[in-house]
Amino acid sequence: MSFDFDTVFDRRHTSSLKWNKYKNRDVIPMWVADMDFQSAAPILEALHKRVDHGIFGYTVPPDELVQVVVDRMWEKYQWEIKPSWIVWLPGVVPALHLACRAFGNDGDEVLTFTPVYPPFLTGPSLSKRQLKTIPLHRQANRYTMDPEKLKSEITSHSKVLLLCNPHNPVGRRYDRQELRDIAEICVEHNLVLCSDEIHCDLILDGRPHVPTATLSPEISAHTITLMAPSKTFNVPGLNCAFAIIENKNLRTKFRQIRKDIVPNVNALGFSACLAAYRDCESWRMALIDYLAGNKDIVYRVINDEIPGLSMDDVQATYLAWIHVKELNSDDPIRFFENAGVGLSDGKEYGGEGYIRLNFGCPRKTLMEGLERMRSAVKIG
Numbered sequence: 001m002s003f004d005f006d007t008v009f010d011r012r013h014t015s016s017l018k019w020n021k022y023k024n025r026d027v028i029p030m031w032v033a034d035m036d037f038q039s040a041a042p043i044l045e046a047l048h049k050r051v052d053h054g055i056f057g058y059t060v061p062p063d064e065l066v067q068v069v070v071d072r073m074w075e076k077y078q079w080e081i082k083p084s085w086i087v088w089l090p091g092v093v094p095a096l097h098l099a100c101r102a103f104g105n106d107g108d109e110v111l112t113f114t115p116v117y118p119p120f121l122t123g124p125s126l127s128k129r130q131l132k133t134i135p136l137h138r139q140a141n142r143y144t145m146d147p148e149k150l151k152s153e154i155t156s157h158s159k160v161l162l163l164c165n166p167h168n169p170v171g172r173r174y175d176r177q178e179l180r181d182i183a184e185i186c187v188e189h190n191l192v193l194c195s196d197e198i199h200c201d202l203i204l205d206g207r208p209h210v211p212t213a214t215l216s217p218e219i220s221a222h223t224i225t226l227m228a229p230s231k232t233f234n235v236p237g238l239n240c241a242f243a244i245i246e247n248k249n250l251r252t253k254f255r256q257i258r259k260d261i262v263p264n265v266n267a268l269g270f271s272a273c274l275a276a277y278r279d280c281e282s283w284r285m286a287l288i289d290y291l292a293g294n295k296d297i298v299y300r301v302i303n304d305e306i307p308g309l310s311m312d313d314v315q316a317t318y319l320a321w322i323h324v325k326e327l328n329s330d331d332p333i334r335f336f337e338n339a340g341v342g343l344s345d346g347k348e349y350g351g352e353g354y355i356r357l358n359f360g361c362p363r364k365t366l367m368e369g370l371e372r373m374r375s376a377v378k379i380g
């Protein structure tokens, strides 16, 4: 079956967060992590069917969806989860905040590796926790987490580690041993390990994703896993995500802290999630191929054709983390916006001197964006 990722859709008049930022300006938005592809046909059909029913009352997780998630974890990771371990949520970001709030007390510490997706950095203080950041270690053109550094930062007030795997923005798919080294430290020091795996279905290098909780029963007992169909199937505006928490004590605390504040998932979110996980695997495989092709283009153009810019390979996600210090610009975001490309500022991720480029778009859009960047640097 062939799928179309090449059609360029006009999103300018759809109240899109991504496109509205540059309303009335000729700027290609390549910032926030949503893609410019239409959702797969089974998702559109499921949504049409649900809308046609015409009644949108409060909705509980469909039994079939729960079973699809249970089966998915087994088929992809040989991870045997129980339906009762799943906590449905309207987003992964609220879950990061809940994880900060559910464990420990005001002033306790939440740790994370940087650079990282901004809510990892803002969640702790908004939850009256103290943030402790540990820089990722860059070695042989890739980033990794340093277990010794993590250990040296842990105190009796450390309660939670927020982990991002695959990692936004650096694009790493951590392997089993790297994860085990970090997770075992969490077990030893009794930290809750909140593992954001929202990008787990977007691995571009053909290697398997390893859910942290599958490493050992002890690690599973300390882990909250966060997943969602949103990034992969391009339905982030439909607000459907879930946590998998084996440990009943952690699950109870996590559920209690969300009670009556965090809304339930809506009917359309559940419908899209079910169709995505049940009916869209061949679409996902084709998407991965397309994104891997985009990634190769970005990698070549950035490293070989634009002086002053460089990037490491992207193992997972549709995000490129680009080093721009040698561009010698005080404000690289403004520089590229003036050239007609909207990117994310590394500063917001704790990564000064970097920009993040979202290559989840039709190739024509990507080529145009890269060409604008190349011309801007050439002209200076």
Ligand SMILES: Cc1ncc(COP(=O)(O)O)c(C=O)c1O
Pocket (backbone or CB within 6 Å): 033, 090, 091, 092, 093, 094, 117, 164, 168, 196, 198, 199, 228, 230, 236, 241
């Ligand atoms: C690592 C990570 N977590 C969470 C999110 C957003 O999650 P949600 O839209 O479900 O709140 C993103 C979006 O880019 C992300 O990259």
